[in-house]
Amino acid sequence: MGRTLPSYRRMLEKERFLWEKHFASRLREPHRSGFTTLWEKAFQLADAASANTRPLMYDNIVMSMLIAQQVEIQRLNRELNRLKELLSSQDTI
Numbered sequence: 001m002g003r004t005l006p007s008y009r010r011m012l013e014k015e016r017f018l019w020e021k022h023f024a025s026r027l028r029e030p031h032r033s034g035f036t037t038l039w040e041k042a043f044q045l046a047d048a049a050s051a052n053t054r055p056l057m058y059d060n061i062v063m064s065m066l067i068a069q070q071v072e073i074q075r076l077n078r079e080l081n082r083l084k085e086l087l088s089s090q091d092t093i
Contacts, residue, residue, distance in 0.1 A: 008050030011057055012043060041068030 006014075016039050024035045042049075045064035052060050 008060070009043070009046050012046055012049075012061065015057055015061060016042075038065045038068070041065055044068065 019035075019039075024032060027035055042061050042064040045067060049060035049064050052063075
């Protein structure tokens with residue numbers, strides 16, 4: 001038997017195409033590159049999103065993007081704290 005629903009990745013590609021066609025094509029930099037980056041993050045988390053049973057594709061896309069943004073915020077905070085520690089240790093020398 002064949003599949004009754006297209007794969008999540010295929011649906012994600014279609015959704016991205018529609019967003020690019022009707023929304024992103026009107027964005028200027030840096031918003032355009034931000035749009036592209038968020039979609040790349042959504043594709044990176046497609047395996048987890050495809051396992052979700054939520055019927056709304058948009059929910060999976062947005063959650064994937066939010067998770068990716070949170071991971072980036074945490075990475076930047078770690079780097080910032082590392083640099084603060086480095087600067088404070090140099091001040092004491």
